[in-house]
Amino acid sequence: MIICPVCDHVQPEGTECDVCGKRFPTAVNVATPPVAQLPELELTPHAGGRDAVDAPVLPELDGTRLRSGPDLPAQVVQDLELTRAAPTGEMPVAALEELDTGRAQDDGVRTPAPLGAVTCRYCRNVQAVGLLCDNCGMRLPRARIAATSVAAKGEEDGWMACPSCHTRGRPGRACSECGTRLQEGA
Known part of the structure; x- marks a missing residue:
């Protein structure tokens, strides 16, 4: 896939963009010259996977690996605040009278359903019939x-x-x- 650097149009092939006309640079097929090996480099061929390496453990190195068995008994930290609360039991639940629900009192007036010609909310095209806008194709708010x-x-x-x-x-x-x-x- 080719992506145009000017308009970000994606197209499968071509030498220029189908949208903006930007010409794409063409790849030049240049034969790669042979690479000569340097005589001072040491070749380290490695065939067939892992080789055994003699690596003794350094005695002055501190080992931080945990042992497989239990090391120390678990200790309780006295100053640590636990986040788990004790059960509270049955508590009375009362409604809050001062809580504002954000709703106004219903006045009974309802917005009438759109009948007849409807204006498209996307392109502002006025259209009398149909569920889809003739101009942009979006769904019209019909009742x-x-x-x-x-x-x-x-x-x-x-x-x-x-x-x-x-x-x-x-x-x-x-x-x-x-x-x-x-x-x-x-």
């Missing part, structure tokens, strides 16, 4: 049909609303969206 109107419409033509997802379906069959069995009178 779904209320479950009560779906149920009322379903009673007229033999369809009913799914009790789980409110998708219209035929009674006695599985819902096409969630798979719940649609039963009459439910």
Whole structure:
């Protein structure tokens, strides 16, 4: 893969960038000259894995390796504060009246669902129909049909609303969206 140094466009091959037109440097095939060995260098060939090396332990070196057996008995540090608390038992839980939940009192006014022409929140294109914006392709904020109107419409033509997802379906069959069995009178 080639990455353009100007616009960071990634492309599989080519001599220039498909986006900005920057020409890529071409590799020059130059034959590498033969390398002569220096006569003063000592060759240290190593064949077949690890070789045995005679390495005696230095007597003046302090060994810090732990022994395999128990070295010392565990000691309790008197001044160490333990983070584990003792069980407290049953404590009464009371609500805090002075705690502000950050919610205002409900005034009953609701924001109406967007009906008719909708403005795309990304490109500000105004569009009357469709779920996707014709300009940028993003999803438009459309309101779904209320479950009560779906149920009322379903009673007229033999369809009913799914009790789980409110998708219209035929009674006695599985819902096409969630798979719940649609039963009459439910």
